Amino acid sequence: MSRVEDSLVVCDQCGLAHRWGPVGPGAVARCTRCDAVLGRGHRLSIGSILALTVAAGAAYLVAINASLLTITLRGGADDATLPEAIGVAWQGGQKLVAVVAALTALVAPAAFIFFRLYVLIPLAANRRSSSPATSSAAPETAGTLPTR
Numbered sequence: 001m002s003r004v005e006d007s008l009v010v011c012d013q014c015g016l017a018h019r020w021g022p023v024g025p026g027a028v029a030r031c032t033r034c035d036a037v038l039g040r041g042h043r044l045s046i047g048s049i050l051a052l053t054v055a056a057g058a059a060y061l062v063a064i065n066a067s068l069l070t071i072t073l074r075g076g077a078d079d080a081t082l083p084e085a086i087g088v089a090w091q092g093g094q095k096l097v098a099v100v101a102a103l104t105a106l107v108a109p110a111a112f113i114f115f116r117l118y119v120l121i122p123l124a125a126n127r128r129s130s131s132p133a134t135s136s137a138a139p140e141t142a143g144t145l146p147t148r
């Protein structure tokens with residue numbers, strides 16, 4: 001991140017290069033020439049988003065291991081977790097229902113949480129371990145980003 005190219009952003013509308021800097025929470029960075037939006041500051045930090053994702057993972061693990069359903073078969077009722085209910089649906093011949101339920105209730109949330117963690121953990125680790133970058137050789141056309 002210490003290279004000059006890494007700290008520049010070019011306006012999609014007019015092509016003017018700007019030196020990129022941190023954009024505050026809720027702020028909008030705009031082009032100084034054409035007023036196009038170049039970027040927005042996130043209201044939550046990377047650490048906050050990571051903490052929420054870890055909490056989502058914990059809630060997911062609790063949800064898939066908790067007895068959410070009551071399965072009634074041949075007069076008997078039994079509490080079941082969601083994976084158990086999907087297994088019962090599969091064994092009962094409702095394979096399409098089992099597959100759709102497994103994809104939407106088990107695989108998709110797990111993949112969403114996993115890929116968020118896959119992106120956020122290196123971002124959070126890099127943010128903590130890297131030293132502040134200084135660049136002194138910025139092009140003459142580059143200006144600082146105005147934020148509103």
Ligand SMILES: [Zn+2]
Binds near residue numbers: 011016031032036
């Ligand atoms: Zn522009």
